[in-house]
Amino acid sequence: MKPYNNRAWFLVLPVFLIVAFSAILPLMTVVNYSVQDTFGNNEFFWNGIGWFKELLDPKSELGGRFIDAMGRNFIFSFLILAIEIPLGIAVALAMPRQGIGVSISLVLLALPLLIPWNVVGTIWQVFGRADIGLMGWALTGMGIDYNYVSGVLAAWITIIMMDVWHWTSLVVLLCYAGLRAIPDAYYQAARIDGASRWAIFRAIQLPKMNRVLVIAVLLRFMDSFMIYTEPFVVTGGGPGNATTFISIDLVKIALGQFDLGKAAALSLVYNLIILTVCWVFYTIMTHFENAERRMQS
Amino acid sequence: MTTLRLEKLAHSYKANPAGPQDYALKEINQIWQTGGAYALLGPSGCGKTTLLNILSGLVTPSQGRVYFDDRDVTELPTEKRNIAQVFQFPVIYDTMTVRENLAFPLKNRGMDATFIKTRVDEIASLLDLTRDLDRRAKGLTADAKQKISLGRGLVRPDVAAVLFDEPLTVIDPQLKWELRSKLKEIHRKLAVTMIYVTHDQTEALTFADKVVVMSEGEVVQIGTPEELFEKPAHRFVGHFIGSPGMNFLPCVIEGTKAQIGQFAVELSAAYAATAQANIEMGIRPDFVTLSAPGKGFPIQIDRIDDLGRNRIAHVRLAGHKLAVTVPPSLDTSRSEMTIAFESSRIGIFADGKRLEPQSRGGA
Amino acid sequence: MTLSLHSVTRQIGDDLHLNNVTLTLERGTLNVLLGPTLSGKTTLMRVMAGLDAPDHGHIAVDGRDVTGTSVGKRNVAMVYQQFINYPTLSVYENIASPLRVAGVARDEIDRRVNDAAKLLRLTSMLDRTPLQLSGGQQQRTAIARALVKRADLVLMDEPLANLDYKLREELREELPRIFQSSGAIFVYATTEPSEALLLGGNTASLWQGRVTQFGPTPAVYRQPKDLITAQVFSDPPLNLLAGLKQGNRFTLSHGAELPLYDDLARLPDGPMTLAFRAHHMSLKAPVSTSMSMQVVVGGSEISGSESFVHVALGSTKFVLLEQGVHRLDEGTQLDVHVAADYLFAFDSAGHLLRAPVNAGQGGVL
Structure with missing residues (x-):
């Protein structure tokens, strides 16, 4: 006789209930909407996979919008990763290792992380205005044509700067933790081997940071791929559709045009993309770790 | 090839030492001959690691001078001294192969590629690493990694002394024998000065020609293993050895x-x-x-x-x-x-x- | 209590960490797990403690199956290689902590803590915090905390590995005394054969997740069942001679022949491995039954009173341990001798055919 029993499952029950109400039921509602069409008055008609077909057909209006928005999402995520990761590493390397400087820099770095998204948006919206914002005023004063409401480039630069300002700290903190975990003997050995600053970075610091960097890339990618609040506050998706990301478009379709079916189909596909990307990252990460464990034994 | 000379050397980690109790290393005067195998033996906190770090340049002593032959190296940084050091835990560069690891100190000093190749092959064969040369260093066992750390020290043609900081700590007992006799063999072949820090009397005595026994920041006795065993100068040595x-x-x-x-x-x-x-x-x-x-x-x-x-x-x-x-x-x-x-x-x-x-x- | 493991197997990924381990540990015994790094010592302890469940097999306490019972219900104490104490609590509070958790009465706690402190010579340090103590004292505090619980099972995972040589020696001598006064089952993992011998008790030798032999420590040392066990339990490494046995001749792989005497000559013919410990190979004059070999010196290490001489017979390397100082230069040719009485013989599958004479009778070999 084995003393196993299944009582422990009862303890998990509350979690199941909460997840059911908070995730599964809404999701089912969305799935339900995605296969129907409505013309108001709470009347729904069965549409099958019609919305999905339209969504994945680039020649249709909805499909075109979706492809464009997704392209913007990928470009945005790619750009902020290309800026935040190297910048984060550089800042982490420049941070002090001991003394009072450590706490001061940690507090300063943590500050942007504590500010809510919409506030960040508002701060930069004001900061970039030519009439009352310091940056907008300074740039205009220097003769640079900077206006995020009308200029596509200016709008993109503004939201990218915003994200970099808001989130580089996270990368810095992760990298700093990774750097702190390197034993002193490595640096001493490298000095004895006559390694240059760059060689130390390549041979010791970067390899020892690679785990935290994978986590940093994963977190920043997912978060940036779901971007909504900042562009919504600052540019509202414009000028034109220049900063209309999937999430913004989704809200436009759902609440602006009240096309619940289209919006539901879009949000399901959006969800699927994020899940796929997560799965790919997760697989790569565990693959790395397994390979490492195999080598150690 | 270099004679190591320590003159009135002492070190305190405190900025203003009040008395002898504040010194991690009390005044010592030593001359260590070229090509000798020395061991610094003592319990933790006896000052042996401080002395080792002064020799390698990781610590600047608060008083006294260090000479390599007649050159005063007291203030010279680690990379300017021609010494190598092997640490308690193996230090290897994870992303590199064994060959790249061994070549690293030479590449950093801008040596010629053909010279690097010959030299690395030579050192690898000395350490029985030839078979693993093109494998990634990360996947190897602890003793092989420790050999790589050692190899990176020996690969430099100009190295005056190799310092060992309890290098066999993470090695299994059976493999310790192999690695230790390898060290002895290399010492004979290359005639390089070796200084070995340990708290393990067996390691110190079997490795060194001269053992420096330290206690509470002071050198208590220096002698051959036989002298220390037969005629300990101090109660501490008698107790600690054997x-x-x-x-x-x-x-x-x-x-x-x-x-x-x-x-x-x-x-x-x-x-x-x-x-x-x-x-x-x-x-x-x-x-x-x-x-x-x-x-x-x-x-x-x-x-x-x-x-x-x-x-x-x-x-x-x-x-x-x-x-x-x-x-x-x-x-x-x-x-x-x-x-x-x-x-x-x-x-x-x-x-x-x-x-x-x-x-x-x-x- | 009796702790028994039946065909316990644990696999992590593709690696078999424990391979069909069957072991019975009795109350009041000290059991050493001896094996090199990664041989499965820590995994075995975790399974014994209930921190990990085995993939196959089961674990019983006094015949009662506890395979799925969590660690919290098993009354187990563990001491690790790292000194684990609460840094902000005094030594007294550190030792008392498991009793406080268990809600033991105040004067009972006081009595037990003082008893444990006395046993581990910590009485004068009860008011200090762990960081004011030496490594040895910190580890003693951890051991006291494990003992004060009066656990049925005390697991120690290389508890002395991070200590200085001399401190290790001291604690090693004290440990058997501490074990005797307790009455729990003690399990002690180590990589060092000398530590196992000094602790005594029983030894289980581990190799690649298998328990190759379990029995009283001197018996495992003197009568190993197989070659692997003999090698695990040997420091300096066991010297080996592989060859073919025909009648009273032993032909080595590179052609040299050695004579065999008496019972060795009567063993069945075939491929065989002869083995002997370093201190059984001698530079001194041979006895009538000695196997003599001409070897080349690879180097010598003097430890003050003894010399370790590394020699080679063709490509086979041996370590020889001789009393006194013998400084021999590399390349010197000399004769070395092993008395037939001291030889182990193993068959081609590694099973013991013959242990040194008198090995079973407590003679020192």
């Missing part, structure tokens, strides 16, 4: 006899021991044997340890504890066992310091 360490029995000296309680032990020489000093007789367990009843001094047996290749009895003579050797064929089950001392191996210590005998045979 396993179990030397026995010390409080006694009163009367001519060529040491009186321990009611027992008089015959000595091989007379000692001029003043009555004020705390006099002890020191003898290693190897030179006291357990014997059958009626042959020596009567003792009580507390415990007998079977160490596989020999047995050690923990006994009491006139209330004083000591460890003695049990001869292989002796039946220990009998009561009233005795012990016998080998007179010529007895040392006399006054206040912890070894006394020189006055003359042979009598006073």
Whole structure:
């Protein structure tokens, strides 16, 4: 006789209930909407996979919008990763290792992380205005044509700067933790081997940071791929559709045009993309770790 | 090839040391010859690692000078001194192959590619790493990694001394033997000065020609393994070297006899021991044997340890504890066992310091 | 209590960490797990403690199956290689902590803590915090905390590995005394054969997740069942001679022949491995039954009272341990001898055919 029993499952029950109400039921509602069409008055008609077909057909209006928005999402995520990761590493390397400087820099770095998204948006919206914002005023004063409401480039630069300002700290903190975990003997050995600053970075610091960097890339990618609040506050998706990301478009379709079916189909596909990307990252990460464990034994 | 000279060297980690107790390393003067194998032996906190770090340039001493031959290197940074160091835990560059690891110090110094290749091959064959040269260093075992750390030190043609900081800590006992004899072999072949820091007496004694025993920031004795074993200058050395360490029995000296309680032990020489000093007789367990009843001094047996290749009895003579050797064929089950001392191996210590005998045979 | 493991197997990924381990540990015994790094010592302890469940097999306490019971219900104490103490609590509070959790009465706690402190010679340090103590004292505090619980099972995973050599020696001598006064089942993992011998008790030798032999420590040392066990339980490494046995001749792989005597000659013919420990190979004059070999010196290490001489017979390397100082230069040719009495013989599958003479009778070999 084995003393196993299944009582422990009862303890998990509350979690199941909460997840059911908070995730599964809404999701089912969305799935339900995605296969129907409505013309108001709470009347729904069965549409099958019609919305999905339209969504994945680039020649249709909805499909075109979706492809464009997704392209913007990928470009945005790619750009902020290309800026935040190297910048984060550089800042982490420049941070002090001991003394009072450590706490001061940690507090300063943590500050942007504590500010809510919409506030960040508002701060930069004001900061970039030519009439009352310091940056907008300074740039205009220097003769640079900077206006995020009308200029596509200016709008993109503004939201990218915003994200970099808001989130580089996270990368810095992760990298700093990774750097702190390197034993002193490595640096001493490298000095004895006559390694240059760059060689130390390549041979010791970067390899020892690679785990935290994978986590940093994963977190920043997912978060940036779901971007909504900042562009919504600052540019509202414009000028034109220049900063209309999937999430913004989704809200436009759902609440602006009240096309619940289209919006539901879009949000399901959006969800699927994020899940796929997560799965790919997760697989790569565990693959790395397994390979490492195999080598150690 | 370089002679290492330490002049009035001392170090304190405090900015304003108040007295000797603040010094991690108390003043020492040493000359270490080219090509020697030295060991710094002592318990943790005895200052051996501080001394090693001063030699490698990781710590700048608070007083005194360090010379490599006649060049004053006291202020020189690590990378400007031609020394190599092997640490307690293997340091390897994870992303590189074994070959790239070994070539790293040469590449950093901008050496010629063909020279690097020959040199790396040469060192790899010396360390039995040739087979693994193109494997990633990360996947290797701890002892192979430690060999790579060592190889990176040896690969530089100009290296004056190799410093070892407890390099066998993470190595399994069986592999320690292999790695240690490898070190000895390399020492013979390359004739490079090696300085080995450890708390393990077996490692220190078997590795070094000269062992520097340290305690509480001071050098207590420097000598060959035999000298340290046969004639420890200090109680600490006697205790620290040997396993179990030397026995010390409080006694009163009367001519060529040491009186321990009611027992008089015959000595091989007379000692001029003043009555004020705390006099002890020191003898290693190897030179006291357990014997059958009626042959020596009567003792009580507390415990007998079977160490596989020999047995050690923990006994009491006139209330004083000591460890003695049990001869292989002796039946220990009998009561009233005795012990016998080998007179010529007895040392006399006054206040912890070894006394020189006055003359042979009598006073 | 009796702890028994039946065909316990644990696999992590593709690696078999424990391979069909069957072991019975009795109350009041000290059991050493001896094996090199990664041989499965820690995994076995975790399974014994209930921190990990085995993939196959089961674990019983006094015949009662506890395979799925969590660690919290098993009354187990563990001491690790790292000194684990609460840094802000005094030594007294550190030792008392498991009793406070268990809600033991105040004066009972006081009595037990003082008893444990006395046993581990910590009485004068009860008011200090762990960081004011030496490594040895910190580890003693951890051991006291494990003992004060009066656990049925005390697991120690290389508890002395991070200590200085001399401190290790001291604690090693004290441990058997501490074990005797307790009455729990003690399990002690180590990589060092000398530590196992000094602790005594029983030894289980581990190799690649298998328990190759379990029995009284001196018996495992002197009468190993197989070659692997003999090698695990040997420091310096066991010296091996592989060859073919025909009648009273032993032909080595590179052609040299050695004579065999008495019972060795009477063993069945065939491929065989002869083995002997370092201190059984001698530079001194041979006895009538000695196997003599002409070898080349690879180097010598002097430890003050003894010399380790590394020698080679063709491509086979040996370590020889001789009393006294023998400084021999590399390349010197000399004769070395092993008395037939000291030889182990193993068959081609590694099973013991013959242990040194008198090995079973407590003779020192």
